[in-house]
Amino acid sequence: MRTQTPLRCDARAPIPARAGIGVKPIHYRELLSSKPALAFIEVHPENYMGAGGPPHAYLEEIAKHYPLSLHGVGLSLGGDEPLNRDHLARWRALVDRYQPALVSEHVAWSRFGEVALHDLLPIPYTAESLHIVCDHIDQMQNALGRTILVENPSTYVTLSQSDIPEPDFLVEAANRTGCGLLLDINNVYVSAGNHGFDARKWLSRVPGGPVGEIHLAGHSLIRDGAFQIRIDDHGSRVCAEVWELYRETVARIGARPTLIEWDSDVPELAVLCDEAKRADDTAAAAVELRDAAAA
Amino acid sequence: MLPLRDFQAEMTAYLLSPPGPSVPDSLLALLPSDGPHNPKRFAVYKNNVYARLVDALRDTFPAVERLVGEEFFRYAAVQYVAQTPPRIGTLLAYGGSFPQFLSTFPPAGTVPYLSDVARLEYLYLESYHAPDAAPIVSLPSDREQLRPMLHPSARLMTSPFQVSRIWELNRSEATFDNVTLPQQREYLLIVRPEREVEVRRLSLGAYAAVLAFADGGSLAAAYEEATWANPSFDFAAHVETLAKAGTFVAFTEHDVQQ
Structure with a gap:
């Protein structure tokens, strides 16, 4: 028997359907002194799983000024x-302490046996893995006492035993567990390039209802002779094609809280804010155009 | 059809095997077609795993990296990662046994102080993430039997080398003229009374006293230890200084150490 946790966007600070950014320690001081207009701030909870010290001191201050999103x-x-029970307990402690507006994790694996691999590894999309993922989402939602969002991963291999299309797998997981979806449009674009599918068709299979957040990021293209692959390194600005997919998605499902994600070669705060502004402008234009067409 | 468990077992074994081009046939057989580039697809994951873990070590051990250079550090870190992958889902405490690894890593044998610098960097990290606590900066009067409780971020270490000086010179990118540091033992207290971690050089007497406090000793017991280590040690003045610097968070009448 599944326990359904009602969807809620937090008691403390409901998150507006506008853009936020992911921040790193190098941004703390400037963020807190300049307090740019951003809808929310997202961090990886794993970087705040220490007992005390500066990470918590800064996050406490950030949480006073911005809604938080914890993205595991x-x-x-x-x-x-x-x-892992200990990891889940650390998650719980952070959710209790910071009351984040959004909580999310990935449809991926990163642990086996006694080892934590610290990468988002692909699963085959099968009835077996759907069952396992749904059980784990239930467990996480029950442990945290709230609804979570789960994100589509970027992948470099497709496994031949997969017999459920990726978007259907995600939507079915949301239907079964009541969780929401974190739609990472860059990940769809990266995977589409790596596996030769159509990103638009993929996105069109996901209804807007369960989508609670959108992620945008940059990626890189690696060429090795005839072989080329898109690497989801979150190390550059969002590319033109992903902006276009974002515009189309917002036109279809409406605006959502949207994160500018940047994890390697992290730039200064102003660049992140600039990308966030572009996301806001793009979403606003898409919604306006849609409303004009509907009128 | 391969059960999820078996796939994840095989993939884990591959990811943790030493970096190299070969991908087991059992994994390649999972892909829908026999592309000549399939091993490169799996290699992306392996590169990601190693890159992330090596980067975590670089973040924690910047002075070690600077002392041996990027290439050597990477070489050592990759071997360490293969031997000692993380066990928990946060990297905040990864690398606890890296100093020990370096001390027995033959290529590092020419830099005898390297593992002590690594030890200091790891204690710094522990202190950085340790629980917060408000220091008590004034000593209670009539206090001989009181047991000062050290700040939870306090860590102690001693080294036959001037490890904190070596660390200070190498923890940032700043350049400096070559210096010669005579070999001289250091006694260090690493502590974070407020937001910044401080690395303090102590005298032998002060170190003996703080070591006694760390063991749950009273002021009287610490006095014995400190003056045994250094008969002319000015115990009262030093304890006052330690307190003012935010070293203590409580003074208890009973043994609070487990």
């Missing part, structure tokens, strides 16, 4: 093994 990368929802 280490729980291994797609792992065959039971969720």
